[in-house]
Every structure is written in C-alpha cells, then in structure tokens.
Amino acid sequence: MADREILLGIDVGTTKVAAVAGERGEEVRLLAAASAPCRGLRRGVVVDLEETTEAVRRAVSEVQRSARVELGSAWVGLTGQHMTCVNSHAEVRLPRANREVTWSDVERVMAAAVSAVSIPPDRRMIHAISRGFMVDDEPRVRNPVGLTASRLAVDTHIVTIPRNTVENVAKAVEQAGLSVAELVAEPLAAADAVLTQEEEDLGVLLVDIGGGTTDIALFSEGSIAFSGAVPVAGNLITHDLAVALGVTHPQAEEIKLAHGCARAAAVPEEEFVSVPSAEGEDTVNRRFLAEVIEARVEEMFRLAAQKLRAGGGPGPPPGGVVLTGGGSLLPEIAKVAEEVFSCRARLGRVAAGALDAARNPAFATGVGLVYYAHREAETRRADRGRQIRVLPILGRVVAWVKELFRS
Ligand SMILES: Nc1ncnc2c1ncn2[C@@H]1O[C@H](COP(=O)(O)OP(=O)(O)OP(=O)(O)O)[C@@H](O)[C@H]1O
Numbered sequence: 001m002a003d004r005e006i007l008l009g010i011d012v013g014t015t016k017v018a019a020v021a022g023e024r025g026e027e028v029r030l031l032a033a034a035s036a037p038c039r040g041l042r043r044g045v046v047v048d049l050e051e052t053t054e055a056v057r058r059a060v061s062e063v064q065r066s067a068r069v070e071l072g073s074a075w076v077g078l079t080g081q082h083m084t085c086v087n088s089h090a091e092v093r094l095p096r097a098n099r100e101v102t103w104s105d106v107e108r109v110m111a112a113a114v115s116a117v118s119i120p121p122d123r124r125m126i127h128a129i130s131r132g133f134m135v136d137d138e139p140r141v142r143n144p145v146g147l148t149a150s151r152l153a154v155d156t157h158i159v160t161i162p163r164n165t166v167e168n169v170a171k172a173v174e175q176a177g178l179s180v181a182e183l184v185a186e187p188l189a190a191a192d193a194v195l196t197q198e199e200e201d202l203g204v205l206l207v208d209i210g211g212g213t214t215d216i217a218l219f220s221e222g223s224i225a226f227s228g229a230v231p232v233a234g235n236l237i238t239h240d241l242a243v244a245l246g247v248t249h250p251q252a253e254e255i256k257l258a259h260g261c262a263r264a265a266a267v268p269e270e271e272f273v274s275v276p277s278a279e280g281e282d283t284v285n286r287r288f289l290a291e292v293i294e295a296r297v298e299e300m301f302r303l304a305a306q307k308l309r310a311g312g313g314p315g316p317p318p319g320g321v322v323l324t325g326g327g328s329l330l331p332e333i334a335k336v337a338e339e340v341f342s343c344r345a346r347l348g349r350v351a352a353g354a355l356d357a358a359r360n361p362a363f364a365t366g367v368g369l370v371y372y373a374h375r376e377a378e379t380r381r382a383d384r385g386r387q388i389r390v391l392p393i394l395g396r397v398v399a400w401v402k403e404l405f406r407s
C-alpha cells in the first residue's frame with residue numbers, strides 16, 4: 001500500500017493535543033482521531049516542552065495504532081494570544097501592457113504585498129493569503145491567471161506569530177519523531193471543518209472557544225478578513241467556578257461539565273445540584289453556577305467583538321457567528337453569543353465524515369488541519385525551494401504565499 005497518501009493534522013491545544021489522520025483520494029477520508037491531555041501550554045504558548053512532546057507522541061501513536069498507518073509528517077496548528085494579522089495591498093504593472101497574467105506575475109504581486117508590511121525580527125509570518133485580485137480596474141477577481149491586463153493588484157491577509165512560539169511548537173512535534181509539513185493558523189483550519197462556503201461568501205465569524213484562548217476568524221466575500229485570539233476561554237470559566245465555590249480546579253471542571261450553563265435566565269431559580277466540597281459534598285443553586293459562567297462568557301465574547309472592531313471589522317456578519325471548540329459545548333452559549341454580537345449564532349458541527357470520534361467540537365481544528373492539508377496537496381504547483389510559493393486553491397482562497405519553514 002505504498003501509494004496511500006496519509007495526511008496527519010496535529011492540534012497542540014492548551015488542554016490537549018489532538019491528532020487526526022485522513023487518507024487522500026478524490027475526497028479526503030478521515031481514518032482516526034485521538035487526543036491526549038496536555039498541560040504543557042499556557043494560552044497557546046509552550047511552557048513545558050517535555051510534557052508537550054509526550055502528549056504529541058501519545059496522541060499520534062494512538063492514531064497510528066487505530067488507523068494502522070505509519071505517520072511521518074504533520075500539518076501543525078498554531079495559535080496563541082499573540083497571533084496577529086494585518087491586511088496589505090500591492091499593485092504591479094505588467095511589463096508589456098495588455099498581455100496575459102501569469103503565475104509569476106501573481107507571485108510578484110504577492111511578494112510586493114508581503115514586503116509592504118514590516119514584520120519585526122521576533123515574529124514569523126505564517127500565512128499571506130490573497131483576499132482578491134484587481135485586474136486593471138476590475139475588483140474581486142479570484143484567479144487572475146490567463147486574463148489580459150496591464151495592471152495587477154492584490155489584497156492579502158498576513159498572519160504573524162512570535163518566532164519563539166513557532167519554534168517551540170515545532171520542536172515538540174519534531175522531538176516526538178515527526179516532521180512539520182506546514183504550520184497553519186488554527187482558526188483557519190477550524191474554519192475548514194465547520195463553515196460552509198455560503199457562510200464564507202455571505203460573511204461569517206468563526207469563534208473557537210478552547211481552554212486557553214478563544215480564536216476568531218472573520219470571513220467576508222469568501223475570504224479571510226480578520227484573525228486573532230483573546231486570552232479568555234474555558235480554563236478561566238473553570239477558575240471562576242473554583243473561586244466562587246471554594247473547590248479545586250479539577251472539581252470545578254467536573255462541576256462545569258456536569259451542571260454548567262452559559263445563561264442564568266435559562267436555569268430555573270430553584271434548581272439545586274450537589275457538588276464536591278471540602279466536607280465531602282455540598283448543595284449549590286445551579287442558577288448561581290450559571291451566573292458565574294455567564295459573566296465570563298459575556299466578557300469573552302465582548303473581548304472578541306472588541307478585537308474585531310479594533311481590526312477594522314464591519315458590524316455583525318450577515319452570515320452570523322459559528323461557535324466551535326470544547327468551550328462551545330456549554331449549554332445556551334449560542335444564545336449569549338447572539339446577544340453580544342447582535343446577530344444569529346449556531347454551533348459548528350464538525351464535518352467528520354464517518355469518523356464519530358472526531359465529531360466533538362474540540363476536534364474541529366484537528367479535522368480542519370487534515371482538510372486543509374488535502375486542499376493544499378490538491379493544488380500544489382509551486383516548487384518547494386522557492387522563497388515565495390503561490391498555491392491556487394479553488395473555492396475559498398485563490399493563492400497563498402508562504403515563508404519557507406524555518407527560513
Ligand atoms: N461539555 C462541556 N461543557 C462545557 N465546557 C466544556 C465541555 N467539554 C469541554 N469543555 C471545555 O472546553 C475547553 C477545552 O476545549 P478545547 O479542547 O477545544 O481546547 P484546546 O484546543 O485544548 O485549547 P486552546 O484551543 O485554547 O489551545 C475546556 O476548558 C473544557 O472545560
């Protein structure tokens with residue numbers, strides 16, 4: 001079976017490492033998914049390399065066992081509160097007027113857009129994605145190659161991450177015995193697993209509520225317009241409960257999973273639940289739990305909305321908000337999102353094919369990484385030795401420019 005092409009996605013999260021394997025065919029077929037708890041990260045940043053490496057090793061070997069495949073290289077997700085994005089515009093004149101645009105023109109204009117932003121030496125660019133080309137005066141052209149024109153311009157979305165964050169996540173993956181095929185911004189990967197093309201065309205906000213960070217990605221007119229992360233997510237909700245109830249973090253986590261609700265108004269006033277306490281067991285009002293949770297969930301969405309506005313994002317996206325990540329499993333959370341963002345919100349279901357294990361929204365990023373890898377492999381045309389690579393990807397994104405890994 002030497003010609004089987006296996007794609008591996010690794011999501012190094014704050015609470016767990018998730019590994020997902022898929023097989024390339026005409027479509028991608030998911031084979032296995034596994035996760036291993038990991039406490040080696042804090043808000044997307046590696047703070048314990050050994051623990052992280054071990055979690056990667058465990059998740060990957062479980063996937064390897066259940067899919068019965070050998071795994072060598074991986075598409076690895078990156079996030080963290082210091083992930084930032086900037087949109088950049090560039091224009092080039094075509095050397096001879098009125099001739100056909102070629103791939104090398106596309107590369108040239110993308111390179112110009114990249115060099116128009118100054119990226120500090122301590123940061124790494126992980127994506128420069130075309131948001132649309134302008135051919136002469138015609139805007140929003142998805143793929144300009146082959147069109148006759150005199151001028152070519154592009155709008156790009158550039159994502160950067162601190163160099164050390166990139167290095168440390170890559171190190172954990174490599175020390176676990178794998179090589180890094182590509183690094184992918186996690187919200188972009190998660191988008192591949194839960195958003196529909198119609199939503200992206202209409203304009204939609206993806207919110208991935210993890211343990212350490214809540215990642216956001218705004219799509220408009222079919223392409224990415226803003227991405228970022230806020231440092232408020234599930235762990236902080238658990239922390240609040242631990243403080244409010246005077247219990248340990250693991251006890252508070254258990255209580256949250258069993259009885260948590262994101263909206264106090266949805267809980268009957270007189271509902272009581274028993275929770276662990278220093279004395280053994282205690283009874284608390286479930287609405288009180290919901291009040292504690294709601295306050296933090298609201299703050300989390302407000303910060304995300306603020307970040308979006310600061311990034312020049314428009315008002316509420318017409319396609320609404322889509323929630324994913326483990327934190328989105330809190331009952332009533334979509335309702336709170338609707339109130340804060342003033343638009344409709346739905347829970348993102350993971351397009352996991354027949355693989356039930358991956359349907360949990362905590363696997364959205366891992367599954368998305370495999371879809372992303374598949375799409376990229378489908379359209380790979382540029383040679384790997386190039387400084388700037390342009391990949392025509394039909395559908396959402398037309399072209400990508402990437403800094404070579406560890407260049
Ligand atoms: N049923 C549930 N109800 C409420 N919260 C849940 C539920 N299941 C998981 N969570 C929360 O989801 C969070 C973990 O989500 P996820 O696995 O997506 O995070 P991660 O990818 O490890 O972290 P990050 O994306 O921040 O790096 C935890 O805070 C956990 O408490």
Ligand SMILES: [Mg+2]
Pocket residue numbers: 011013014210211325365
């Ligand atoms: Mg995550």
